[in-house]
Amino acid sequence: MELLFSLSLLVFGSFAEPVDLDLDIEGNIYVIDAGRDLVVKYSSKGDSLDVVGGFGTGIEEFDRPVAVYARRGTDVYVADYNNHRVQRFDRRLDYITTIYTRDDPDERTRFGYPLDVAVSRQGDVLILDGENQHIVVFDASGRFVRRFGDVASGAGALVNPSTLELDASDNVYVLDEGRIKAYDPFGTWLRFVPLPVGRTAQSFSVEESEMMILTDSLLLLYDLEQRTMVDTVQVEPDCKPTAIRHHTRLLYVIETDHVDVRKLRDSKIELLQEN
Numbered sequence: 187m188e189l190l191f192s193l194s195l196l197v198f199g200s201f202a203e204p205v206d207l208d209l210d211i212e213g214n215i216y217v218i219d220a221g222r223d224l225v226v227k228y229s230s231k232g233d234s235l236d237v238v239g240g241f242g243t244g245i246e247e248f249d250r251p252v253a254v255y256a257r258r259g260t261d262v263y264v265a266d267y268n269n270h271r272v273q274r275f276d277r278r279l280d281y282i283t284t285i286y287t288r289d290d291p292d293e294r295t296r297f298g299y300p301l302d303v304a305v306s307r308q309g310d311v312l313i314l315d316g317e318n319q320h321i322v323v324f325d326a327s328g329r330f331v332r333r334f335g336d337v338a339s340g341a342g343a344l345v346n347p348s349t350l351e352l353d354a355s356d357n358v359y360v361l362d363e364g365r366i367k368a369y370d371p372f373g374t375w376l377r378f379v380p381l382p383v384g385r386t387a388q389s390f391s392v393e394e395s396e397m398m399i400l401t402d403s404l405l406l407l408y409d410l411e412q413r414t415m416v417d418t419v420q421v422e423p424d425c426k427p428t429a430i431r432h433h434t435r436l437l438y439v440i441e442t443d444h445v446d447v448r449k450l451r452d453s454k455i456e457l458l459q460e461n
Contacts, residue, residue, distance in 0.1 A: 198232030265300035334373025342375025351392035
């Protein structure tokens with residue numbers, strides 16, 4: 187199969203520092219602008235719909251938000267890094283609740299600087315903690331379930347993690363110092379996702395059983411069920427991605443101050459032909 191890097195389908199946003207995005211089940215797009223401490227909601231056509239945030243420590247305020255998760259159910263979760271918490275909103279970006287455990291007497295439940303957040307199919311919330319280099323799991327009501335990725339995980343112990351993703355079976359993948367580590371749904375260490383020799387991962391995205399990996403100027407397509415690299419493509423010099431997300435055959439490329447959307451079809455990035 188030939189993988190091609192297409193021209194843009196859609197470019198939207200004017201951000202100070204876009205760092206992450208996710209999409210809800212209706213195709214709306216939520217972008218984290220860490221430079222302005224905002225979460226901005228867009229339609230699938232790139233129209234601005236809602237916004238929440240601004241610098242602060244109160245409800246609906248952020249101090250460097252770094253990650254958003256919106257694809258599961260009706261809620262939106264935001265990792266509020268310097269406030270040591272994860273805030274939960276509905277799809278209108280109205281506040282629901284907060285997960286904060288940094289001062290808990292039970293050290294197993296603690297997270298300090300949340301780097302990323304994800305929600306499993308059964309509603310468990312997984313928080314990647316940059317302070318303690320582990321993943322803490324809470325159920326839908328906020329009760330502690332487990333933690334993993336610490337020294338007890340052996341080869342799966344996290345050193346300098348940055349992002350996490352879940353696949354269709356709720357297996358967990360963590361980008362850690364340029365490599366992607368895989369765990370089962372209960373946090374048991376499985377393996378590294380193989381990369382081409384000399385390549386390190388900059389960003390990655392998982393949808394169902396498909397992983398897309400950004401490594402420097404190379405984009406990789408990896409089949410998680412077959413555990414094989416399906417294809418690679420050289421990213422064009424004029425495209426400067428800092429992170430990627432793919433969803434329903436669209437590739438969302440986060441660049442310096444905007445989001446660039448490119449069309450995916452039949453596991454290829456193809457040139458969109460105008461009507």
